[in-house]
Amino acid sequence: PAEQVQGLPYDLPIVGYRDAVNTLRLWSAKAVDEFNLADFNKGSYVEAVEGKVLAENLTKVLYPNDNTMAGKELRLRQQYFFVACSLKDILRRYRRLNETWDALPDKVFIHLNETHPALVIPELMRILIDQEGLDWDKAWDLTQRATGYTNHTILPEALEKWPVSMMERLLPRHLQIIYEINGRFLQKISSLYPGDIKRLQRMSLIDENGERYVRMANLCLVSTSSVNGVAELHTEILKKSLFKDFYDLWPERFHNVTNGITPRRWLLKANPSLAQLITEKIGDHWITHLDDLKKLEDFSGEKSFLEALAKIKRCNKGQLSNWAMKNLGIRLxxxxxxxxxxxxxxxxxxxxxxxxxxxxxxxxxxxxxxxxxxxxxxxxxxxxxxxxxxxxxxxxxxxxxxxxxxxxxxxxxxxxxxxxxxxxxxxxxxxxxxxxxxxxxxxxxxxxxxxxxxxxxxxxxxxxxxxxxxxxxxxxxxxxxxxxxxxxxxxxxxxxxxxxxxxxxxxxxxxxxxxxxxxxxxxxxxxxxxxxxxxxxxxxxxxxxxxxxxxxxxxxxxxxx
Known part of the structure; x- marks a missing residue:
């Protein structure tokens, strides 16, 4: 590669309810050579540490301003850095316990949350083909079955497009793989819909209107085994309009998974007084089985319960008011x-x-x-x-x-x-x-x-x-x-x-x-x-x-x- 950067992992324990502890692995970018003594001795003091600065900029700010071409390039570099580090770590763990790649989709499922990590697809294909020696069809089968895509919004910023010229310069091998995926896919579409040029243009991984762009959402739709929206209405919009062509082709891949929240944080921890009142009425089973809250309907006419609710709400409002005055000088x-x-x-x-x-x-x-x-x-x-x-x-x-x-x-x-x-x-x-x-x-x-x-x-x-x-x-x-x-x-x-x-x-x-x-x-x-x-x-x-x-x-x- 033209440039080398080290990814340094940091494990952050995520402490959950009771004995549950998960590990979130984060990555920091480090330069391979942090200080160039030769440049320094020539009097090029800035150039001597240039590599260190450029490398560490990758992880200084998540989602940098991309209104400039420099910002866009930093975003693409950042996305590839996180994908490359995480994927290499995932595959290292898999190979530690498995001699072949056959069981990869049974042991690993990589969730593409929006298009930001979409480079997982060409990166996984690159590793399986170039480094592990698998043929295209085997690598493609494993990649598809081991990945899924969640769309979170119909807005353009969630449907990323990267200039082909930028991908060509930064990630030429990945662009080759994307071209190959696109060529094979369009051949299939052409055989199913002969002469439907507009459909081919809409579904292509490459936007050919004006400057050429790689459509990362289309890459996810073509290359994964599962596609979901995050609410019933949203998923129906994806099926009927935004991703209609793909839904018509693969209806079995589309399903809904409505977003959710954890009551352990947003009620038990954030509102302990209300949580205690609920527990007094219906027991603590609700903490892990939220449907139990329906039992509170039995107390909807109980005056003492409603008074207790009102008292808790008033107390919480007082606490926020006190915090706002003390920390911000704002009176509520x-x-x-x-x-x-x-x-x-x-x-x-x-x-x-x-x-x-x-x-x-x-x-x-x-x-x-x-x-x-x-x-x-x-x-x-x-x-x-x-x-x-x-x-x-x-x-x-x-x-x-x-x-x-x-x-x-x-x-x-x-x-x-x-x-x-x-x-x-x-x-x-x-x-x-x-x-x-x-x-x-x-x-x-x-x-x-x-x-x-x-x-x-x-x-x-x-x-x-x-x-x-x-x-x-x-x-x-x-x-x-x-x-x-x-x-x-x-x-x-x-x-x-x-x-x-x-x-x-x-x-x-x-x-x-x-x-x-x-x-x-x-x-x-x-x-x-x-x-x-x-x-x-x-x-x-x-x-x-x-x-x-x-x-x-x-x-x-x-x-x-």
């Missing part, structure tokens, strides 16, 4: 409703929809002194991808709205907005038990599953959401009477999109118009005029792709309920 009124949206910041998750509603709510308070709703604390926490400009701008808008709303004495005690920084598991463990309302408001058809919806509901929050992702299956379990559903459904989105005009909603609803006009008039960016113009343009000039304005009235009505 524990007697107000904690209306919470915490998750990755992405436009399809529609944090902006909640922001627009907050502005509407704020305007109602100012316009009508007699308007006396239950006081609200709107709580956000999120992180945005490093190169996601619009997501970062929405975070700034949340802060801008919070600064205006929280400073107005006319709305104090009735409305507050807080953004809790550095969202992470330990912070989520404080937020989930304290939430009264769980915001799950993605555009229908966009959210693959979601797990925050499960964590909030497990801790007694009411779900306010669209009929999307795992909200659908939660609704099937708890019923309409125990959720606040609103908005377009997946089929409505598809029907409306061809004729959708966001300005019709802007011009047709005075509250929506006022909210957007306030953003445009720099009410929330007084010292930086025009800061939020891109947000307004995305909603009006670029026709609101995620259909916030179409759902805003329905969302507002659901909030009012």
């Amino acid at each position: 009124d524990p007697d107000a409703i904690f209306d919470v949206q915490v998750k990755r910041l992405h436009e399809y998750k529609r944090q902006l929809l909640l922001v627009l509603y907050i502005i509407i709510f704020y305007n109602r308070l100012l316009a009508d002194p007699n308007y006396d709703p239950v006081p609200r604390n709107f709580i956000f926490a999120a992180k945005a991808a490093p190169g996601y400009y619009m997501a970062k701008l929405i975070i700034r808008l949340i802060h801008g709205v919070a600064n205006v709303v929280n400073a107005n004495p006319k709305t104090r005690g009735k409305l507050s907005v807080a953004f809790l920084p550095d969202y992470r598991v330990s912070l989520a463990e404080k937020i989930m038990p304290a939430a009264d309302v769980s915001e799950q408001i993605s555009l229908a058809g966009m959210e693959a599953s979601g797990t925050g919806n499960m964590k909030f509901m497990m801790n007694g929050a009411l779900t306010l959401g669209t009929y999307d992702g795992a909200n659908v299956e939660i609704n099937q379990q708890v019923g309409d009477e125990n959720m606040f559903l609103f908005g377009l459904r997946t089929e409505d989105v598809a029907r409306l999109r061809p004729t959708y005009c966001s300005r019709d909603y802007y011009n047709g609803n005075p509250e929506i118009k006022q909210a957007l006009d306030m953003i445009k008039a720099n009410v929330f960016s007084l010292l930086e005029p025009g800061l939020f113009d891109p947000i307004v343009r995305s909603l009006l000039d670029y026709n609101d792709y995620y259909m916030l304005l179409a759902d805003l009235k329905s969302y507002s009505d659901a909030q009012d309920r």
Whole structure:
């Protein structure tokens, strides 16, 4: 190889419930030659340590900003590094106990979680063919049966494409293998669908439209034995639209595995008071058999139980309030409703929809002194991808709205907005038990599953959401009477999109118009005029792709309920 890097393993014990301990193996990149003395003696002091810096950059930051070609290349290098290290370790362990490769799929199954580890396929083929001497057909059979692919979202960022020119330069042997997989696959498709050139173009592993790209999702679909989505609705979307050609070819490979969460962390550990109350009522079997929680329905009319639930919720809200004041200087009124949206910041998750509603709510308070709703604390926490400009701008808008709303004495005690920084598991463990309302408001058809919806509901929050992702299956379990559903459904989105005009909603609803006009008039960016113009343009000039304005009235009505 043109470059050599060492992978140094670090084993992290993952301590589970009771005696369960798993090991998570992480990898750090190290230079083979950390210091070049010859370069140093020539006065090339930077070049003397250049190899060390370049090697260790591979694992300095996971998922680096890929808005530049250098960032894209670092991502591809990073993905191959982790694949190569992990696969070599897996195969080393296998060969320690097995003399031949025949039992590999019986002993090893490699889960490709999204397309990020898709290079497992050509790397495993390379090892089996080039190093172990297997013929193509045997290596291909083993590779297919030993791998499976999970798709987590229909969004483009999960369907990675790498420039052929970059793959050719960095991973030429892997590209040869991908070409061979593609050639054999397209021959099969051509024989099944003679003359269907468009189908061949759609299913090819190589995107030939303009600059040539390797489609990593297609590589996973062709090369693995199992494909799944992560919620019933999401899996149906994969079958009927996104991966329809592949589903038509191999329906037996597709199945659904709805995402899940562990009650040991998100209830037993995060909310010990509620866990203790549940155990007092139904025993501790629920800790490992969550279906036992259905037994709590027997106590739904018991006054003392409901009072105990309310007391625990109030205590959890007080604890989060105290933490926020002590660590952030943010005041949260524990007697107000904690209306919470915490998750990755992405436009399809529609944090902006909640922001627009907050502005509407704020305007109602100012316009009508007699308007006396239950006081609200709107709580956000999120992180945005490093190169996601619009997501970062929405975070700034949340802060801008919070600064205006929280400073107005006319709305104090009735409305507050807080953004809790550095969202992470330990912070989520404080937020989930304290939430009264769980915001799950993605555009229908966009959210693959979601797990925050499960964590909030497990801790007694009411779900306010669209009929999307795992909200659908939660609704099937708890019923309409125990959720606040609103908005377009997946089929409505598809029907409306061809004729959708966001300005019709802007011009047709005075509250929506006022909210957007306030953003445009720099009410929330007084010292930086025009800061939020891109947000307004995305909603009006670029026709609101995620259909916030179409759902805003329905969302507002659901909030009012």
